[in-house]
Amino acid sequence: MANFGFERLRVVNPYDVAFREARSAVGAAPLLARAEEFGCVADAVGDASLVVGTTSVGNRHPRLPVRRLEFGARLIGRRLAARPVALLFGSEKFGLSNEDMAHCHWLMRIPTVDRDLSMNLGQAVALCLYELARDPEAAAGAPERVSPAAAGENEQITRLFVEALSVSGYIQPLTAASTEDKVRRLVRRLKISKKDAPVVLGMLRQILWKLGGQ
DSSP, rough: TTTTOOOOOOEEEHHHHHHHOOOTTOOOHHHHOOOEEESHHHHTTOOOOOEEEEOOOOOOOOOEEEEEEEEEEEEEHHHTTTEEEEEOOOBTTTBOOHHHHHHHHHEEOOSSSSTTTTOOOOHHHHHHHHHHHOTGGGGGOOOOOOOOHHHHHHHHHHHHHHHHHHTTOSSSSOOOOHHHHHHHHHHTTTOOOOOHHHHHHHHHHHHHHHOOOO
């Protein structure tokens, strides 16, 4: 919850020993300390304008609409801006009971390969909150611009590359000209960045020094 910016944790009839002795993740101790305890689901979700239950469905036949996580999260996100929404998770072992589901407006499920599979509770919470917190526009954002190496830098790399190949015996006199052209084209296809050009030049100089070419 802390990782994704959600701070209001409510628990219903928790196993007291485990709840009181629970250790939080790093940085989440205040969230756990502020957790509110309720005796029933009705009280826990009493101030919510929308209550969404989570379920793996499996062999059950719920009488409520069931929406996939990615679609359900969009619906929840629209409501969250104005009024409280409760996202209801069941116990690790049994999930939500039919009585619990009766307090929900609809249900949300994480699409797994097999509808009969269920997820670890912590993983399910993380996936649901990630989907609520993520910015749908972020994936469409332009990647960071990388400045390409200048033509002169590419030519320097080409010359050192060709020299290293000559010293090593790779280039033969009869094919020297065509090999140099191939290396020149190869270097440009690599699209070396301006930031990486000095690194590549340094590597090639070191190789030549070891080979005795410089």
